[in-house]
Amino acid sequence: MEIKINILTPVWTGDINSRGKSLKSTGIIGSLRWWTEAILKGIGYSVCDPTAEIRCPQETNNQKTYCPACLIFGATGIRRLFRLEVNGGEKVFDGGAIIIKPKGRNRGWYLGSGLRGQIDLRIISLDKDFNETLLLLPLSIASNWGEIGAKTQHGYGVVALEEEKELVFEDFKNSVRRILQEARLRKIGIKERKSINDVLPNLKEMFFAKVQFEAQDNNWWKEVDGIKERERKGDNNYYKGYINDSRMISWINSDSIPIAPAIKNWLRFGNGKALWQSKNDNKYKDIETSLFGTTRGEKSASKINISCAYYLNNKLWEFRISGWIPENNLPNGFDRNNFLKALMASLNGSGSINIPWSNLLGNKTKDHKLKVWREFNSSRDTVSPNQEDMEKYLDSLIKGEERNK
Ligand SMILES: [Zn+2]
Structure with missing residues (x-):
């Protein structure tokens, strides 16, 4: 099966300078696995962290067990149920990374070239029990609400499937059941691994928002x-910026603007701090690290993703802000519900903390507004508030519903 994907904000697939095709697919497969894990967890399965000690297989009494994510994506001892070929896309720019430093920052956000244009995914089944829905469904949720590829916390990876797929969650669920059938697993001499004590993203604990704004002209990004x-x-504080930089201009020509550093800078270091800060100063650093990650290394990744802005139509632009804020294992002093409530209020302009849009995105942008907010079983969800049925919620995400019917 072939799927054409239009890139809305450059996709990071790994080492872009390497000509190897396998690297490209590794980055995409990695993110599809991430989405699959979040969905599986959302419907009650346990999954392992393939990068940690708890990875599959687990062996007890000579019996190897694997979690459903490994059964799809492979692990030591079992092969992946499919092969993925990734073709197409072109480099956004040549040369080293752009280092964006919003006001007040000495260290910056590194923006390397990603891929722009269109990429083709080809899924080749390697197992009679494999169903393409197992990949299509996570891909569809990622393209409607999140991002694909790596470095999504830096704004990479917003895509749109060229053709809408008719998908329903039930098919995904049945496909998972099929690969977990005991008789099937017995043939390969393994068993399903259940109850893993993991701390991986769960779709039930995620939020997805889209913000739109109007731009006066095509040069708004220069501010x-x-x-x-x-x-x-x-001046000692002189910062040259990138308005004349050919790499930046190539990036802009892909109809996407790297605004994530500006907004993240406000949220993490500027007045946006008030949205998540604890009254207790001692807890401050813990919460900051938990929400935004450590600046070095990917191990403690940011829990909040802000995408580049991408062009919609006429004068309209959009960006995504999403995240996974777990209900447990949060630092003391952090109030999850208050944070999400305050963030949403700021985005729709009703909160006590105003987002200084013209400082962040420039004077040529206006009418910034929250278009949609999705969150499972929450009064904040603007499409189907308090939807307690996870499968119905997932079906709505798959359809990309942005409006209350
Ligand atoms: Zn596993």
Whole structure:
């Protein structure tokens, strides 16, 4: 099966300078696995963390067990049920990374070239029990609400499937059951692994939001914090910006604007801090690290993703802000519900903390508004508030529903 994907914000697939096709598919497969794990967890399965000690297989009394994610994506001792070929896409720019430093930052956000254009995915089944829905469904949720590929916390990876797929959650569920059938597993000499004590993303604990705004003209991006020039020459604080940088111009020509550093900078270091700060100063650093990750290394990744802005139509632009805020294992002093409530209120302009849009995105943008907020079983969900039925919620995400019917 072939799927054409239109890239809305550059996709990071791994080492872009390597000509190897396998690397490209590794990045995409990695993110599809991540989405699959989040969905499986959301419907009550346990999955392992393939990068940690708890990875499959688990062996007790000579019996090897594997979690459903490994049964689909493979692990030591069992092969992946499919092969994925990734073709197409072109490099956004040549040369080293752009280092975006919004106001007040000495260290910056690294923006390397990603892929732009269109990519073709070809799924080749390697097992009679494999059903393409197992990949299509996570792909569809990721393209409707999140991102694919790596470095999504830096704004990469918003895509749109060229053709809408008719998918229902029930098919995914049945496909998972099929690969978990005892008789099937017995033939390969393994068993299903249940109850793993993991701390992996769960779709039940995620939120997905889209924010839209209007831009006066095509040059609005020249005023985005971190892209524009700052202070006068000769100043110690002089920052050249990137408005004349050919790499940045190539990026902009892909109809996407790297605004994530500007917004993250406000949320993490600026007045946006008030949305998540604890009254107790001692807890401050714990919460900051938990929400935004450590600056070095990917191990403690950010729990909040902000995408690049991408062009919709006429004067309209959009960006995504989403995240996984677990209900457990949160640092003391952090109130999950208050944070999400305050963040949503700021995005729709009704909160006590105003987002200084013109400082962040420039004076040529206006009418910033929250278009949609999705969250399982929450009064905040703007499409189907308090939807307690996970399968119905997933079906709505798959359809990409943005409006209350
Ligand atoms: Zn596993």
